[in-house]
Amino acid sequence: MSETEILLPRNQDYYDRLAAYVTDAIGVDGVAADSTLAEIHQDLLQAQHDGIGAADYFGRDPQAIGDEIVANLPHRSRRGWVVLGIVAWAVCFALAGWRAIILDPARVPLGSLAVLALLLPLAILVVTAFHRRRTFTRKKVRSSFLTILLAVQLVLLPLTDAFPRFGVVAVPAWFSVAAGFGFAALLCGFAIWLGLHSWVFAVIVAVLATLFAYPAADALGTLPGWWGRLLIPLLVVGLTLLIRGGDWLLPAKWQAKDRS
Amino acid sequence: MRRLPTQLLKGTLEGALLQVIATRETYAYEIHQALVEAGFGEVADGTIYPLLLKLEHAKQIEGERRASPTGGPPRKYYHLLPAGAQALAAFTADWAQLAAAMARLKEENHE
Numbered sequence: 001m002s003e004t005e006i007l008l009p010r011n012q013d014y015y016d017r018l019a020a021y022v023t024d025a026i027g028v029d030g031v032a033a034d035s036t037l038a039e040i041h042q043d044l045l046q047a048q049h050d051g052i053g054a055a056d057y058f059g060r061d062p063q064a065i066g067d068e069i070v071a072n073l074p075h076r077s078r079r080g081w082v083v084l085g086i087v088a089w090a091v092c093f094a095l096a097g098w099r100a101i102i103l104d105p106a107r108v109p110l111g112s113l114a115v116l117a118l119l120l121p122l123a124i125l126v127v128t129a130f131h132r133r134r135t136f137t138r139k140k141v142r143s144s145f146l147t148i149l150l151a152v153q154l155v156l157l158p159l160t161d162a163f164p165r166f167g168v169v170a171v172p173a174w175f176s177v178a179a180g181f182g183f184a185a186l187l188c189g190f191a192i193w194l195g196l197h198s199w200v201f202a203v204i205v206a207v208l209a210t211l212f213a214y215p216a217a218d219a220l221g222t223l224p225g226w227w228g229r230l231l232i233p234l235l236v237v238g239l240t241l242l243i244r245g246g247d248w249l250l251p252a253k254w255q256a257k258d259r260s
Numbered sequence: 261m262r263r264l265p266t267q268l269l270k271g272t273l274e275g276a277l278l279q280v281i282a283t284r285e286t287y288a289y290e291i292h293q294a295l296v297e298a299g300f301g302e303v304a305d306g307t308i309y310p311l312l313l314k315l316e317h318a319k320q321i322e323g324e325r326r327a328s329p330t331g332g333p334p335r336k337y338y339h340l341l342p343a344g345a346q347a348l349a350a351f352t353a354d355w356a357q358l359a360a361a362m363a364r365l366k367e368e369n370h371e
Contacts, residue, residue: 035325036309039336043289043305057292059304068306072313 005045007054014054014062015044016141021066022073024132024144026125027081029074036069063136085121093117096160098179101171102215111167116160120152127151173219180216184209188239192246195255199244206239213239263301274311275351276300278344281321287335288312312338320344 007015019037022028040058047057059065076084096116100108131147191205213235247255273295280286280294291312292305315321320343323336340348 035336036313039288040305040309042333042335043292045333046289047305057305059306062306065304065306065309068310069313072310072317074317 005049007041007044007048011044011048011054013141014058015041017135018058018062018066020141020144021063021132021135022069024128024135025070025073026129027076028070029076032074036073088121089117092120094183096120096157098183098212098215099157101176101179105171105173105176105219107165107168108171109165109168112160112163112165114167116163120156120160123156124148124152176219177216180212180214180219184213184216184239187212188243188246191243192250193255195247195250195252197247199240202240202243202247203236205243206236209239210235269300269303269307272355273300273303273307274315275348275355277308277311277315278320278340278348278351281338282340282345282348285337285339287337289335291338315344318343318347320347 006012018040022033022037023030025033044054044058047054055062093113096113097108097110100113127148128144131142131144135141187205187209191202194201210232214232217231217235276295276298277291280291286294288305288308292303292308295303295308312321312323316323316338319341321338322341323338325334325336327334
């Protein structure tokens with residue numbers, strides 16, 4: 001069996017569903033899950049090489065097998081949950097806060113945002129669990145990331161607008177500028193550190209970074225005329241090139257380790 | 261070959277995995293093949309993985325990812341740890357007792 005052999009579409013579909021079901025399980029150690037899935041992938045390749053289909057070889061009830069694998073994989077520790085909870089709260093607070101600043105910097109409800117930043121991660125867990133339940137029944141394998149993104153954009157964020165506003169403060173322009181450019185720089189740095197060597201990933205991150213950088217540039221009051229209209233495409237292209245360039249220039253030893 | 265009842269297989273598969281790994285350092289696909297060739301019937305590979313994880317978690321076996329000697333892609337090779345050898349010895353003793361008891365019952369039935 002060669003290292004370049006790939007799974008046939010029906011076997012790949014079987015593996016993709018199992019992999020999605022295992023990795024979407026809440027609290028499972030991601031590194032251990034990836035390692036086990038890599039093993040399973042190799043086994044399925046070898047079985048296919050020997051003329052055996054994935055379902056015949058691995059079992060006709062992948063959901064039950066997935067449940068047993070998840071039950072036996074290491075899970076996040078209590079300390080891990082606390083760290084994740086704090087990070088999730090901070091990220092949600094920062095993102096929701098930024099959205100509030102863009103909408104109206106003179107009336108940013110810090111108290112409401114602090115509470116919403118607690119509720120949003122819980123809602124995302126519920127959406128992930130709901131998405132995972134349908135892994136084996138939906139027509140095509142779909143990333144939970146897309147479902148979460150849609151749920152946040154179309155349901156959760158509009159719902160937050162109906163939340164009572166309290167702890168309202170006015171945010172000074174200098175803070176908007178520093179936070180906007182700061183978040184954009186953080187995102188680009190994170191993408192360079194990840195080192196995925198992918199143009200698609202670089203463009204996605206560049207678009208996200210532009211969502212931070214453009215309002216910051218706007219807060220500087222320097223966007224009249226053509227320069228202002230061109231700034232969004234210029235930022236997207238410039239940041240994409242920055243990420244790809246940084247990705248290329250940063251020595252591999254300083255980038256994230258490949259887990260596969 | 262008859263398909264063994266799930267409950268019977270569940271009770272013995274853990275010991276069988278330890279026995280295969282005790283014989284030689286091996287990976288999941290080879291373990292599956294060894295079980296099929298030994299006459300365990302069509303054991304789904306999916307039932308082996310949770311057990312390997314369980315045994316690894318209990319420090320009875322240890323997995324190490326490395327290149328295949330035949331030149332194939334890297335695999336996770338498992339070997340037995342002292343706790344695994346103890347568990348295998350206990351399982352073998354239990355199995356011998358069970359087999360002897362069953363044999364005696366059969367003998368009594370013939371008499």
